[in-house]
Amino acid sequence: MADLADLHRLALALPEVQEGDDHGQLAFVVGKKIFCTVGEAGRCTLRLDPEDRHNLEEAEIVQAVPGYWGTKGWTHVWPAGLTEDRLAVLLRLAWAGVAPKRLLTRP
Numbered sequence: 001m002a003d004l005a006d007l008h009r010l011a012l013a014l015p016e017v018q019e020g021d022d023h024g025q026l027a028f029v030v031g032k033k034i035f036c037t038v039g040e041a042g043r044c045t046l047r048l049d050p051e052d053r054h055n056l057e058e059a060e061i062v063q064a065v066p067g068y069w070g071t072k073g074w075t076h077v078w079p080a081g082l083t084e085d086r087l088a089v090l091l092r093l094a095w096a097g098v099a100p101k102r103l104l105t106r107p
Contacts, residue, residue: 002079002087007044010088011036014095015103033098036091039076046094048075061086073097 011017011028020029028036037045045065048056053075056062062077064070079087096104 002082002084004038004042004044004079006084006087007036007038007079007091010084010091011095014091015099017095028095030095030098030103031100035094035098042078042080044077044079046075046077046090047073047097048090048094049073049097052093056090062090 012019014030017028017030020027020034022034022037026038027034035047039045046062048062050073053062053064053073056075057064061082062075065074065076077087077090082090
């Protein structure tokens with residue numbers, strides 16, 4: 001199973017990702033846009049496309065953030081419940097949702 005160290009390594013492996021801060025929490029940013037924050041109790045929050053999130057919720061992999069932020073795609077994920085490969089896919093989905101278009105064609 002994955003852990004927060006895996007999340008950190010996988011997020012920084014994506015093109016042009018930098019560490020940032022979001023109200024005192026570690027955030028991962030591409031092109032000045034946040035796609036992942038690291039929260040309490042081993043949880044991270046990803047910005048996913050609503051359709052992707054819906055499919056993942058049905059598979060009980062993720063949980064929508066309640067309220068306004070959830071309507072914008074923000075989704076809670078617990079890396080400890082995922083394989084490293086599954087976590088990498090979720091990070092890539094979140095990254096692709098906010099990355100500049102020029103980066104989307106890179107492998």
